[in-house]
Amino acid sequence: MLNLTPILRQDQPTSHVKIGESKLGNASDVVEIRHKNRSAHFLVKPVDDGPLAGETIGNKVRMHRNVAELFGGIDSSRDFRVDPNASVHDVVECDAVKIHAGGNGPEKLESFLRSTNYLLHPFEEVVKQGDSLATFTAATVEPAGYTTVRVTADTDIEFIGAGELRELKATESSRSRGGGGPTHGGGPGGGQQVAEDEAVEVNLEPKKPTVSFEEDVAGLPEVKQTARMLLALFDAETRNEVERRYGQAFASRGSSMMLYGPPGCGKTLVSEAIAHEAMYNTSIEDNYGPVKFLEVRGSDILSKYSGESEKRVSAVFEKAHGIAQEGFCVLFFDEVETLIPDRGDDSLQRHERSLTNAFLQEMNDVEDNLLVIGATNMPFTIDPAATRRFPIQQFIPQPDETVMAEVWRKQLDSLSTANEIDYERLGEASVGYTPAEVADRILGSEFQRELVESVIDGDPIVPDTDYLLEKLAASEPKTVRQYVASVREKTDDLEGYPEMQRYVEAQADRLGMRLGTEPSALESLLGAGGGDAVGDDGAAGEGGQNGDAAPDGGAGDAAADGPAGDGATGDGAGGDAV
Numbered sequence: 001m002l003n004l005t006p007i008l009r010q011d012q013p014t015s016h017v018k019i020g021e022s023k024l025g026n027a028s029d030v031v032e033i034r035h036k037n038r039s040a041h042f043l044v045k046p047v048d049d050g051p052l053a054g055e056t057i058g059n060k061v062r063m064h065r066n067v068a069e070l071f072g073g074i075d076s077s078r079d080f081r082v083d084p085n086a087s088v089h090d091v092v093e094c095d096a097v098k099i100h101a102g103g104n105g106p107e108k109l110e111s112f113l114r115s116t117n118y119l120l121h122p123f124e125e126v127v128k129q130g131d132s133l134a135t136f137t138a139a140t141v142e143p144a145g146y147t148t149v150r151v152t153a154d155t156d157i158e159f160i161g162a163g164e165l166r167e168l169k170a171t172e173s174s175r176s177r178g179g180g181g182p183t184h185g186g187g188p189g190g191g192q193q194v195a196e197d198e199a200v201e202v203n204l205e206p207k208k209p210t211v212s213f214e215e216d217v218a219g220l221p222e223v224k225q226t227a228r229m230l231l232a233l234f235d236a237e238t239r240n241e242v243e244r245r246y247g248q249a250f251a252s253r254g255s256s257m258m259l260y261g262p263p264g265c266g267k268t269l270v271s272e273a274i275a276h277e278a279m280y281n282t283s284i285e286d287n288y289g290p291v292k293f294l295e296v297r298g299s300d301i302l303s304k305y306s307g308e309s310e311k312r313v314s315a316v317f318e319k320a321h322g323i324a325q326e327g328f329c330v331l332f333f334d335e336v337e338t339l340i341p342d343r344g345d346d347s348l349q350r351h352e353r354s355l356t357n358a359f360l361q362e363m364n365d366v367e368d369n370l371l372v373i374g375a376t377n378m379p380f381t382i383d384p385a386a387t388r389r390f391p392i393q394q395f396i397p398q399p400d401e402t403v404m405a406e407v408w409r410k411q412l413d414s415l416s417t418a419n420e421i422d423y424e425r426l427g428e429a430s431v432g433y434t435p436a437e438v439a440d441r442i443l444g445s446e447f448q449r450e451l452v453e454s455v456i457d458g459d460p461i462v463p464d465t466d467y468l469l470e471k472l473a474a475s476e477p478k479t480v481r482q483y484v485a486s487v488r489e490k491t492d493d494l495e496g497y498p499e500m501q502r503y504v505e506a507q508a509d510r511l512g513m514r515l516g517t518e519p520s521a522l523e524s525l526l527g528a529g530g531g532d533a534v535g536d537d538g539a540a541g542e543g544g545q546n547g548d549a550a551p552d553g554g555a556g557d558a559a560a561d562g563p564a565g566d567g568a569t570g571d572g573a574g575g576d577a578v
């Protein structure tokens with residue numbers, strides 16, 4: 001799949017590998033690696049690691065996928081040998097390239113080059129296409145002057161004929177090659193750019209997961225089962241047996257999972273519970289070592305400096321790889337859509353596209369003992385390639401009344417009067433609210449203050465069913481309305497997420513909101529642009545939620561159906577911004 005002839009030293013490197021810092025000696029960016037009578041040069045990513053083990057590094061080296069091909073597969077019984085004293089070159093991203101593909105299918109070649117982040121050299125190259133080898137020639141590359149450039153999804157690839165190739169070669173050789181070309185990456189980037197070697201800080205410490213499926217997560221049986229299945233396949237014994245009985249396809253796990261759904265319905269909660277489950281209810285610790293949970297919010301990684309966000313992304317992955325090396329890491333990206341925006345979106349800036357590239361590139365490199373979970377309210381804004389990197393996609397729905405009853409029960413189980421509360425009634429009255437609205441808003445800090453004050457005043461409140469129903473009625477359900485308002489113009493984009501689409505349609509219907517880009521006549525008259533939800537009257541209480549026949553409960557809904565002055569983006573419940 002890659003250059004089958006070993007790359008000459010001056011044409012390094014082929015791709016990147018990751019090796020423990022201590023094994024590299026004095027921070028060299030490039031090493032020569034020998035394996036199975038073949039040697040090649042690589043760009044190295046140093047990772048924190050144990051003591052030096054001579055110059056053999058075993059087989060615990062992380063490599064770009066195409067590297068295995070270079071060595072004709074990895075032979076686990078034979079070590080890699082490393083020469084860290086190779087000279088230094090950075091690999092730059094290729095902006096544009098002209099390729100002469102001879103008789104080989106340009107489309108196939110193009111998609112191969114992009115999907116592998118292929119390292120291109122300006123000479124004839126050989127790649128595998130199906131069972132045969134195909135050659136092609138890179139006639140010109142942009143930026144010029146590099147011996148190795150990386151083809152990314154952003155690279156403009158133009159295929160040229162043999163005639164044009166000859167012409168280009170001719171002009172190339174007649175032009176004087178003053179200056180010898182750039183030696184380092186970076187290149188003439190516009191805008192604010194971080195220095196290539198400037199260190200980026202990520203203050204990220206593993207967190208102890210404190211919530212569990214059993215105790216804290218109401219409903220979501222399907223999600224729990226998916227998570228258990230995923231974790232079970234990290235157990236060698238289980239995996240082997242599945243493979244023996246049913247074959248490799250059923251045993252090969254996706255090592256990553258995407259949770260998507262409306263805000264406030266448990267994505268963050270479930271992610272932490274998965275880490276908890278991995279830690280306490282599986283044999284993962286016995287197999288791999290200590291489980292650690294790293295939680296990162298997409299918005300914490302974003303930076304206005306071009307290049308900086310990418311560095312933070314890779315710093316986060318580095319941290320996770322470090323943890324995985326000693327045990328098992330559950331790496332959780334909340335608001336993951338901010339890190340992998342759809343590169344096909346015309347409104348994106350160039351650096352946003354390269355952020356997506358950087359993230360997806362890291363996702364190619366995920367080892368066995370690293371489970372990546374992403375969560376998003378806006379799955380339809382993420383890059384389509386991300387769906388391949390997160391093979392398990394799990395919808396987290398808004399709970400129905402039975403599950404809402406369960407949410408109340410879990411929230412209130414510490415009350416001394418917990419057993420006297422009618423949870424079914426609370427559940428019925430909570431249709432249209434998200435669990436987060438109940439947990440964080442209705443039973444939030446204000447509620448706590450009232451309870452504490454009542455104790456101070458010597459007249460402790462007894463929060464019985466009626467008291468709680470009153471609290472509920474006093475607080476409008478806002479999250480779902482805001483959410484539907486914010487996605488109402490994106491109904492076409494929702495098509496890839498049918499559960500989400502059905503959910504949004506059902507909610508819009510329940511709330512009497514219109515979907516699609518065209519504002520209603522009334523909305524135009526009121527000048528309600530910008531996605532503000534204007535509640536129609538009349539529709540209140542009609543239609544069940546998610547096809548559920550239960551009529552909407554009581555006072556809460558009536559209050560919500562006036563014209564909503566909510567912005568389309570803020571989340572009143574203090575949960576995720578949508």
Ligand SMILES: Nc1ncnc2c1ncn2[C@@H]1O[C@H](COP(=O)(O)OP(=O)(O)O)[C@@H](O)[C@H]1O
Pocket residue numbers: 216217218219220262263264265266267268269270375407410435436437439440575576
């Ligand atoms: N399925 C659920 N069961 C119990 N509580 C829930 C559930 N979903 C959400 N909550 C409550 O709402 C809070 C916020 O939910 P969160 O997981 O942050 O939602 P999301 O990530 O989907 O926006 C949680 O901390 C929890 O108290």
Ligand SMILES: [Mg+2]
Pocket residue numbers: 264267268269334375576
């Ligand atoms: Mg969340």
